[in-house]
Amino acid sequence: MPAVKLTVVLAAAIAATLVALAATASAATVKLGWTERLKRDAATALTFKVASLTINAKSWTAIVEITNKGNSPVLISQSQFGIAEFDTPTNYSKPTRVLRSATFIPAVPARLKPGKAWKGTIGGVGVPNDKLFVRLVFGPFATKSSPTPFTWITDHAQHRFQIAA
Secondary structure, three states: OHHHHHHHHHHHHHHHHHHHHHHHHOOEEEEEEEEEEEEEOOEEEEEEEEEEEEEOOOEEEEEEEEEEOOOOOEEEOOOOOEEEEEOOOOOOOOOOEEEEOOEEEOOOOOEEOOOOEEEEEEEEEOOOOOOOEEEEEEEEEEEOOOOOOEEEEOOOOEOOOOOOO
């Protein structure tokens, strides 16, 4: 009997490995290393980092970080987080499509205190068009000095994802 149990355990482990390899093979991960700064009165107020972007056959994820470098708390809504597609690398104002983030791991705090950071994975359904330029969208945000909500669209852009079939 122990030999049968061992065979079943090994077969299950091999099957799980094959499923994981198949999922990995159908995804394209691009290590980005983007760091961008929002400045207010010549000082950095917020820092946005995008470590990587992964695209698979039906969805996307990004590893991101937001740091409050200012002196007051930042209010964060996650309603605009996502990927925006643009037709040129210099277009920031009129995306052809926006893929909103539906997952936030861990949850984005509603309020980010001065000197604090949130790092996590955001993701959503949909696959960006390989021929367009992708930028990440964060926000909206509001602060005591800027009560009108604002979003951040990355200056950096990425395109030409190769997703294995």
